[in-house]
Amino acid sequence: MSDTTATAGSHATAASGEPATPDSALLGPHSLLHGYCNDARWGLAVVRATVLEAAHPQIGAALLDNSTFVAHPWRRLRNTLTSTQRILDADTGVRDREVSRLNRMHARISGDDAQGRPYNAMDPEARAWVVATLFESTLTMSRLSGESLDGPTMEQLYAEFRAFLALLEGDADHLPLTLRQFWPYFDDMLARGLENTEAIRVILFRLFAQVPPPPLLRGRPAVWAVGRTVAGPVAAAVIMASLPESFRRQAGLGDLPGAQALSRGVHLGSGVATRLLPQSWTRTDTLMGILDPAPGQGSGAAAGALAALNRRRSQAAALFRLLTPDPEDAGSGGPAARSADRFFAEVLDQTGDGHLDWPDLAAMAREIATRLDLGERDETRLYDAYADWWRELLGALDADGDGRITRQEYAATAASLAGPALIKVAEVLFDVADSDGDQSIDAAEYRTLFRRAFERDLAGADPDAGGRYSRGEFVREFLAFMSGQRPSNAYDALLAQS
Amino acid sequence: MSSVPCHVACVMDGNGRWAAQRSLPRSAGHQAAEAAVIDVIEAAHAGGVQWLSLYAFSTENWRRPCDEVDHLMWLVRRTLRKHALALHARGIRCRFLGVGDPRIPPTLTRDITDLMELTRDNKRMTLTVAFDHGGRRDIVEAARSLIRDRVPAEDVTEANFAGHLPHPDTPDVDLVIRTSGEQRISNFMLWQVAYAEWVFPEVLWPDFRAAHFWECLTAYRQRRRRFGDVTVPATTDEG
Known part of the structure; x- marks a missing residue:
């Protein structure tokens, strides 16, 4: 642990007594936070923190309206991880870029909740609460898994989280200056600042019960469904039992007999696993790599060892797929055209609330912008194109004029989906994806x-093209997919699969 | 035992006739072929053959009735899944030659990829399944690949041409076994069979077993011996 400088920094801040903006040098690859972020156990803390966040009325409403985490939790998890890693990057340029991207993204999220109260993802008080819950959940996770942090380490971690908030907000004034002052703030929020929101229930009961299979198991819905019937309630119980007592009481979350012991057992088990297993096995990116294999991902650190590990892992995954029963074994040939209903549920309704509205399309734009790591100008172009498409859709499909499109309205006029505004979206997507501007999308x-790599079913249309997409081909492919006429593995991976 | 051929290839012919003789649908013949495939793999593995190639489906086979093709695809997939672990456990590296047609169901393509991935580090034997394979197409592809790499015409040799064929580490075929008495090449691994010995047992593929395989190896050995008589001085010859 080479964190002496960071500890000294936090002490200096505490000693000076003035609310100086925390030093962003606290973050980076040597920070405690970086260690947690790479530890697969931290996933437990992040999910727990999300439940606490969701109890905040503003955050709960924003999550319900805009987030894709119910319909696409795995994708969301990966994005969160990437984003956090970028913020903790050694290079401040990478950090600043990610922070401004996050801020632009959050600036687009605002609206009114069910009771008509406004919410805004840029609200400083709400963002402070997000960081507070992450901090408290990290401590709880450590405590439950049997490695309580000592005083100075907690102080340092707190300082790092404040630095994290300061990086996002410009200052950390909405979080108390010291750890001693943090606890009254946290307890006060629990007692007064939170509500029994709809979002809590969605996370605890719907998300865990319905979480779609990770990409690894996508071809095995039966295997996943069986595993989930057991694991879903267990996961919900583990998370619930780790929440503060007062919060559980307030949110009316039941206390299952044995849930406390189960939660401790799982946390303790994960702690023991982290200590006993080779470090590379319990890293977050290893776990994500198994669940959501991404070909050609070159992470610089220990590339050789990682490649060997990847190889073993992909062999294990291949073996697993070959040995597990396959529902398509009955001999169905080829992918059938997707039904309008499935297309609506899997692709269009990104937020999983059963109807199509602007947050769904914004989520698509967000996903693309995140993947391509777009700058502000390109990102704005993309959002604008999607906004135009939304206006076009609304005009064509919204029969009752309620500002959103239901499944029935979509099914009635699905054909008119491919209007000029959608073509514009395809063209903008081509422009921003063509990063070297040579008017073709190369491998x-x-x-x-x-x-993912080029695939036969896509490039196969013209094997002589040498693995390139021209503008025309790209636009055609996109339109065929978006109008639901043709399934495409590539676009499924981008927009449909979680 | 230097007399064991390094690379044996089988053209699995006669499934349809086998079924017709029994008044069964053609698909039953393909189904019965599975046992022969497994037997031959076992025999080759036990006999120390380093490379075994099986011609399962040619690019021309797509012209067959749709039902038969569908059934064949399903059968390949089932067989592959059924025996994947056994193949891996025996240290057999599995590869597929061809497999470029979009008509192949994606589920099968994925299983093929998985099987290749799973077994790619194995060293005991390499099993190449020519599936949706055409010998000429491979040669054309190699020519394309040369042109794409801008290799000047005078630099093209047999050796570097072979390097552009799929699976370039595959050695030349020593022995081709074509069952059911048919005596044709049928566009099979054209480049690699240039110097191969051919044997044409009368038995139909579904009836082909390890014993037949041994007979073919013996036939191969005898031919080699006679071939040796020409070059080796007569004094060392026993009879």
């Missing part, structure tokens, strides 16, 4: 967008 650009 590397393709991989950045779709996180």
Whole structure:
């Protein structure tokens, strides 16, 4: 642990007594936070923190309206992880870029909740609460898994989280200056600042019960469904039992007999696993790599060892797929055209609330912008194109004029989906994906967008093209997919699969 | 035992006739072929053959009735899944030659990829399944690949041409076994069979077993011996 400088920094801040903006040098690859972020156990803390966040009325409403985490939790998890890693990057340029991207993204999220109260993802008080819950959940996770942090380490971690908030907000004034002052703030929020929101229930009961299979198991819905019936309630119980007592009481979350012991057992088990297993096994990116394999991902650290590990892992995954029963074994040939209903549920309704509205399309734009790591100008172009498409859709499909499109309205006029505004979206997507501006999408650009290599079923249309997409081909492919006429593995991976 | 051929290839012919003789649908013949495939793999593995190639489906086979093709695809997939672990456990590296047609169901393509991935580090034997394979197409592809790499015409040799064929580490075929008495090449691994010995047992593929395989190896050995008589001085010859 080479964190002496960071500890000294936090002490200096505490000693000076003035609310100086925390030093962003606290973050980076040597920070405690970086260690947690790479530890697969931290996932437990992040989910727990999300429940606490969701109890905040503003955050709960924003999550319900805009987030794709119910319909696409795995994708969301990966994005969160990437984003956090970028913020903790050694290079401040990478950090600043990610922070401004996050801020632009959050600036687009605002609205009114069910009771008509406004919410805004840029609200400083709400953002402070997000960081507070992450901090408290990290401590709880450590405590439950049997490695309580000592005083100075907690102080340092707190300082790092404040630095994290300061990086996002410009200052950390909405979080108390010291750890001693933090606890009254946290307890006060629990007692007064939170509500029994709809979002809590969605996370605890719907998300865990319905979480779609990770990409690894996508071809095995039966295996996943069986595993989930057991694991879903267990996961919900583990998370619930780790929440503060007062919060559980307030949110009316039941206390299952044995849930406390189960939660401790799981946390303790994960702690023991982290200590006993080779470090590379319990890293977050290893776990994500197994669940959501992305070909050609070159992470610099220990590339050789990682490649060997990847190889073993992909062999294990291949073996697993070959040995597990396959529902398509009955001999169905080829992918059938997707039904309008499935297309609506899997692709269009990104937020999983059963109807199509602007947040769904914004989520698509967000996903693409995140993947391509777009700058502000390109990102704005993309959002604008999607906004135009939304206006076009609304005009064509919204029969009752309620500002959103239901499944029935979509099914009635699905054909008119491919209007000029959608073509514009395809063209803008081509422009921003063509990062070297040579008017074609080559293999590397393709991989950045779709996180997969060129595939026979796509490139196969013209094997002589040498693995390139021209503008025309790209637009055609996109339109065929978006109008639901033709399934495409690549676009499924981008927009449909979680 | 230097007399064991390094690379044996089988053209699995006669499934349809086998079924017709029994008044069964053609698909039953393909189904019965599975046992022969497994037997031959076992025999080759036990006999120390380093490379075994099986011609399962040619690019021309797509012209067959749709039902038969569908059934064949399903059968390949089932067989592959059924025996994947056994193949891996025996240290057999599995490869597929061809497999470029979009008509192949994606589920099968994925299983093929998985099987290749799973077994790619194995060293005991390499099993190449020519599936949706055409010998001429491979040669054309190699020519394309040369042109794409801008290799000047005078630099093209047999050796570097072979390097542009799919699976370039595959050695030349020593022995081709074509069952059911048919005596044709049928566009099979054209480049690699240039110097191969051919044997044409009368038995139909579904009836082909390890014993037949041994007979073919013996036939191969005898031919080699006679071939040796020409070059080796007569004094060392026993009879």
